[in-house]
Amino acid sequence: MLELKNVHKQFGDNVVLKDVSLKVEKGDVVAILGPSGSGKTTLLRCAGYLNRADSGRLVIGDKEFDLKKIAGKDLLDYRSRVGFVFQSFNLYGNKTALGNVTLGLTVAQKMKKDEAEEIGRKLLERVGLSDRVDYYPSKLSGGQQQRVAIARALATNPEVVFFDEPTSALDPELTGEVLNVIKSLADDGVTMIVVTHEMEFARKVATRVVFMENGEIVEENNSKDFFEHPQKERTKEFIYKSSTWASDTQIDGSGI
């Protein structure tokens, strides 16, 4: 139901994505793992049309979009099908929690204010923030802000939600509440692609795991097999180094 086809992106001579293709089924939660600079965030930003790809297409449901250029009515249609959650929340500082969720509905989708607010209240309740509806972002904790951002991404009832390292900017204590919300969405069957460094999350919540390095997908599997039976040497090394903080690991990172 969602397919990325041959997404290519380079900044100058630096090729960041080398014709990456990825297929995602409805209800899948795909975790994209990989070291810094592997291109995983760029892939997500190209798929979310925040960066223009040099070439590549995105199929969502019955529609296909050119990631090099989406314009006019297609763009609004595309935006309503895709939700995006940022690492740094990016809540609108001049809007309340409710205002953050409803802005896109009222301004872009031209929905009536009370209809939008009804949707907004329901979504804020869904992320456990019905008592913070009228709070401005500056009065919310990081975890609460990110949950508002998730509610905002869900406003148009999108077919897929992209998460760009949703817990990386949070205190360790606050990551749990955000991951729990994402997990509850997964239980409800929301299709998600999550760029993350949370190995536990990838292991327990993700249905599929994609491992990227140097702008390419190195390995891709269902999450159980990915962690239990990694195929490629590089993947094994990554899982080992990320999952353990073994006392027998050398400082240079060489094994056992």
Add this chain to the structure above:
Amino acid sequence: MNERIINELIESFGKLLMAGLKVSLPLTIASFSAGLIIAFLVALAQIAKVPVLRHLVRVYVWIIRCTPMIVQLFIVYFGLPSIGIKFNSFVSAWLVMSLSVGAYCSETVRAAIQSVPVGQLEACYCDGLTFWQGMMHVIVPQALRTAFPPLSNSIIGLVKDTSLAYSVALVEILATAQRIAARTYDYFWLYLEAGLIYLIICSVLTVIQSRAEAALERRR
């Protein structure tokens, strides 16, 4: 100071105040509004790095900031008619002062816009908003809050600068005082009174500024 002067000052006070309310203040508001729009567009051209425009606006800011306003007024009011472009006093002053506000405030506005994290504009895009919708609903309201104190400073400065329009035959506060004094030779008292009128107008603006700032502060 005798009774004659006291009576003259009481009588002229109303005239000076009316000149302020009917000429100086409207000129301030008209120039500041137009100037802010110019400042916003100049700031955007610099932020968005629009190729040719970006250099043009820098030349504009450079010229306005590095020439005296009274020279600009003379060029527009006394100079332009010789090449067939004629504006009346008020329009000449409005043009020059709008361009001045535009140049001086563009940096304030640019800094204020850039103080809003760019991620919020990206979030607007994800919500389906266009660049202009994002600017109007999210970025500009927050930027204005940041820019409010320096912009208030500019508007108070502008009230005083309108006295320069005296030189292009605009009958504003100073010119009114001058005309009355020309009949009675009480220059000292009339100019003192003109100063008092500016003091009153700017004090009122200062009070409005601090109230508005407090109100903005409550809404975040």
